[in-house]
Structures are given as structure tokens and as C-alpha cells.
Amino acid sequence: FRPVSDDATATPTSHRRRLTKVSVIGAGNVGMAIAQTILTRDLADEIALVDAVPDKLRGEMLDLQHAAAFLPRTRLVSDTDLAVTRGSDLAIVTAGARQIPGETRLNLLQRNVALFRKIVPALAEHSPEALLLVVSNPVDVLTYVAWKLSGFPASRVIGSGTNLDSSRFRFLLAEHLDVNAQDVQAYMVGEHGDSSVAVWSSVSVAGMPVLKSLQASHRCFDEEALEGIRRSVVDSAYEVISLKGYTSWAIGYSVASLAASLLRDQRRIHPVSVLARGFHGIAPENDVFLSLPARLGRGGVLGVAEMELTEEEAKKLRRSAKTLWENCQQLGL
Ligand SMILES: O=C1N[C@](c2ccsc2)(c2cccc(Nc3ccc(F)cc3)n2)CC(O)=C1Sc1ccccc1Cl
Numbered sequence: 001f002r003p004v005s006d007d008a009t010a011t012p013t014s015h016r017r018r019l020t021k022v023s024v025i026g027a028g029n030v031g032m033a034i035a036q037t038i039l040t041r042d043l044a045d046e047i048a049l050v051d052a053v054p055d056k057l058r059g060e061m062l063d064l065q066h067a068a069a070f071l072p073r074t075r076l077v078s079d080t081d082l083a084v085t086r087g088s089d090l091a092i093v094t095a096g097a098r099q100i101p102g103e104t105r106l107n108l109l110q111r112n113v114a115l116f117r118k119i120v121p122a123l124a125e126h127s128p129e130a131l132l133l134v135v136s137n138p139v140d141v142l143t144y145v146a147w148k149l150s151g152f153p154a155s156r157v158i159g160s161g162t163n164l165d166s167s168r169f170r171f172l173l174a175e176h177l178d179v180n181a182q183d184v185q186a187y188m189v190g191e192h193g194d195s196s197v198a199v200w201s202s203v204s205v206a207g208m209p210v211l212k213s214l215q216a217s218h219r220c221f222d223e224e225a226l227e228g229i230r231r232s233v234v235d236s237a238y239e240v241i242s243l244k245g246y247t248s249w250a251i252g253y254s255v256a257s258l259a260a261s262l263l264r265d266q267r268r269i270h271p272v273s274v275l276a277r278g279f280h281g282i283a284p285e286n287d288v289f290l291s292l293p294a295r296l297g298r299g300g301v302l303g304v305a306e307m308e309l310t311e312e313e314a315k316k317l318r319r320s321a322k323t324l325w326e327n328c329q330q331l332g333l
Pocket residue numbers: 099105108109137138139164165168192193194233234235237238240241245246247
């Protein structure tokens with residue numbers, strides 16, 4: 001290509017829009033599924049990958065770079081040193097010790113807290129204006145840990161929380177109703193995983209509360225069938241683990257969906273782990289992170305919905321808040 005004038009290569013600074021940089025900490029199955037989806041959806045101008053294992057890390061970066069002919073141009077960098085994340089707009093933390101079969105969650109938590117003590121202060125130092133998105137498990141406690149260690153305002157520290165639970169819930173409901181999962185509104189809130197709470201009043205199709213639309217449809221569904229769907233959200237997580245040993249695609253797409261809302265300032269509402277003190281009767285001094293429907297934009301959590309919960313649902317939420325707060329206090333952060 002022969003230049004037509006001698007200033008052809010320089011991009012005038014006035015035309016240079018701010019570049020978006022996303023860092024993914026942890027190049028395991030989850031981290032790489034997230035990175036690949038962010039690449040495919042063209043959400044970032046630069047992606048930095050970090051992992052403790054140098055060969056695995058470099059291999060993953062090269063393998064993604066080799067897809068450049070099929071993807072929007074994105075600069076890919078990687079290093080075991082967190083300095084490579086400098087100037088990130090969003091830092092996604094998927095790093096976590098692998099749960100040893102039979103290991104208690106508390107023991108896994110302690111190993112992951114030790115890891116976060118190394119990762120989070122460095123991330124905060126290199127990108128003091130970044131949004132922090134925690135995916136590592138147990139995600140609600142580790143989002144609290146990231147908030148304490150980063151010193152960031154709570155609006156800029158988010159956990160993937162029940163975003164994945166809710167997307168599985170929507171998939172299962174959509175299958176039962178034979179409609180597109182994108183047309184099923186459904187929220188699971190509270191603690192991610194086994195104890196997440198299905199908010200039935202939030203489940204709607206075509207703007208109609210699901211119970212009515214189910215009974216209206218020709219298929220006879222009752223509360224028992226709905227409770228069965230809620231239970232299968234948990235069962236399906238265990239089924240995937242027993243079949244393939246880990247989960248990656250659903251969590252990858254669900255976290256990339258959060259990244260899109262955050263980076264593109266979309267003001268979309270997602271059930272994510274946020275500082276829930278003061279909501280639904282949770283004590284204002286309990287600094288717990290739990291999932292509630294949050295309005296997300298470039299500033300992070302722009303607001304949290306005050307949902308109408310049944311007494312039963314609110315009680316489950318407060319019970320989770322109590323357990324989580326006890327776990328968090330034991331960490332002495
Ligand atoms: O889809 C998953 N897979 C995981 C997984 C991925 C790799 S190894 C295990 C999973 C699956 C099943 C159970 C479980 N339990 C767990 C609890 C606390 C921890 F710190 C770590 C794992 N975790 C991690 C995880 O959180 C999920 S979502 C999930 C889990 C349980 C119930 C409902 C949902 Cl929506």
C-alpha cells in the first residue's frame with residue numbers, strides 16, 4: 001500500500017476515541033470462554049489475559065490471536081504479571097483454586113481469599129478507575145472480598161451472582177413453554193448456587209405473569225411443575241459437572257452479556273451480586289453481597305430494583321444474608 005500523503009499513518013489525536021480495555025484474570029475454562037465471547041462480540045479494543053501458569057497462558061493467547069482473520073481487530077496481550085492489566089476499563093476475575101473433590105466450601109473459600117489478597121490490590125493499583133467483575137466461587141463472598149481489598153466504591157464491584165442461575169431458569173422455562181428464552185423474563189435472586197431464590201412474581205411471558213400464561217396455554221402446568229423447573233436449575237449445574245467436569249459456555253456468555261451492559265453503558269437490568277445491605281430487611285450494617293436486579297452501565301451498578309417479594313422469598317433472602325455475613329466476618333477483612 002503506497003501512502004498518498006506523508007501524514008497517512010498517524011491517527012490524529014482528536015479522532016482517537018478512548019480505547020476499551022478488558023482484563024480477564026484466570027485463563028482456565030471459564031476465563032477463556034469469557035475472553036472468546038468478548039472477542040466475538042467485539043466488546044473491547046484490547047484484552048489482557050493473566051494466569052499463574054505461563055505456558056498455558058501464552059498458548060491460549062496465541063491460539064486466540066490465530067483467529068484474527070475471522071474476528072474484529074482486538075489487541076491481545078498476556079502476562080503472569082498483573083501490570084499487563086494497566087488502564088483496564090473492566091477487570092473480570094475468574095481465578096480460583098480448583099475445588100478438590102470432597103473439599104469443604106469454607107476451605108476452598110480460604111484458598112481463594114489468599115489468591116484475592118495477591119490479585120485484587122494489584123488490579124486496583126494498575127486500574128484505579130476500573131469496574132471489577134468477580135466470577136470466582138463462592139462468588140458472593142469473593143465479591144465482598146474484592147470490594148474490601150480494592151477500596152473501590154461498591155457501585156464498581158459486581159459479582160456474576162445469579163445471572164447464570166437466572167439464564168438457566170429462563171432456558172428451562174422457555175423449553176417448557178416452547179418460546180424463545182429471550183422472551184422469558186425470570187429472576188433468581190440472593191445467594192448464587194444451591195440456595196438461589198426464584199422470584200415467581202418476576203416470571204413473565206408476553207408481559208403476563210407465568211402462572212396465568214401457563215394455565216392459559218393448552219399445556220397443564222401447576223405449581224408443582226414450576227417448582228420442578230426451579231429445582232432443575234440446580235440439578236442442571238450438577239449434571240453438567242458430572243458429564244463434562246466443569247462449566248464454561250453458559251457462564252462465558254452470561255458474563256460477556258454483563259460486560260456488554262457495563263462497557264456500552266446499556267442500562268440493562270441483570271441479577272448480579274451487589275452490596276445488598278438495607279434491601280428487603282437486610283440490616284444496614286451487614287455488608288453482604290447478594291444478587292438483586294441491578295441497572296448496569298459504564299459507572300457500574302447505577303441502581304438496584306426494590307422487588308416485591310413474598311414473605312417466604314424475603315425470608316430466604318435474609319437467611320442467605322445472615323449466613324454470608326457470618327462467612328464474611330470470619331475473614332477479618
Ligand atoms: O454451573 C456451575 N458449575 C460449578 C462448577 C464449575 C466447575 S466445578 C463446579 C458448580 C456446579 C455445581 C455445584 C457447584 N458448587 C460449588 C459451590 C461453591 C464453590 F465454591 C464451588 C462450587 N459448582 C460452579 C457453579 O457455581 C455453577 S452454577 C450453579 C451451581 C450450583 C447450583 C446452581 C448453579 Cl446455577
